[in-house]
Amino acid sequence: MLLQGDGAQSKAKWDRGSGAGASSDPSASVVPDSRKMVSPPLSPSFSVDSTSRDTRNRGSHTPSDCASAGVDPFRAGVTRLADVRSAFEEAQRLHFMAFDKLKSGLLRCEARLWKALDEERSLRLLCDEKEVELVHLRYLLSRSLNYKNYLKEQL
Known part of the structure; x- marks a missing residue:
């Protein structure tokens, strides 16, 4: 899944951080040590x-x-x-x-x-x-x- 604003690097980080059991919600992903990493969704006015x-x-x-x-x-x-x-x-x-x-x-x-x-x-x-x-x-x-x-x- 591609996040706004960061391009390919964000996609690579997202793909690494999300496993098979990860949710499809881009604002919260589960990392291997079971802690949640939360990043707020970007507003439409943020896009370049x-x-x-x-x-x-x-x-x-x-x-x-x-x-x-x-x-x-x-x-x-x-x-x-x-x-x-x-x-x-x-x-x-x-x-x-x-x-x-x-x-x-x-x-x-x-x-x-x-x-x-x-x-x-x-x-x-x-x-x-x-x-x-x-x-x-x-x-x-x-x-x-x-x-x-x-x-x-x-x-």
Whole structure:
């Protein structure tokens, strides 16, 4: 049975892995040591489309077409590989730039958060100090009112 995407190598692996008692389900095959090897079926969108964007943009890349155009077919493959590498490097560079931008934004937010937490902590301490001072002032006020009442009684 031929699996999508891997060609002859997958067929050879599949033929080796499946014995006479193996199921016909391509997503699960029994290997000789009775453990199941599970591979999910490939989605239809995974199959390689011969009219992909790169093929449409660059035209045909068969060796006969390259030879008729006066281009070395092996050199065309190297050029495509270099194009893929440069596209990958550009994508990687953009990914790192976006990641660095996100990381720096996150670090700025973290710094603002720590600053706000420190301010909150100091404000709580100040509030606690003011509450203690307020309790003390109320105590002094009640004492002075009691003393005032005592003096009024003395007169």
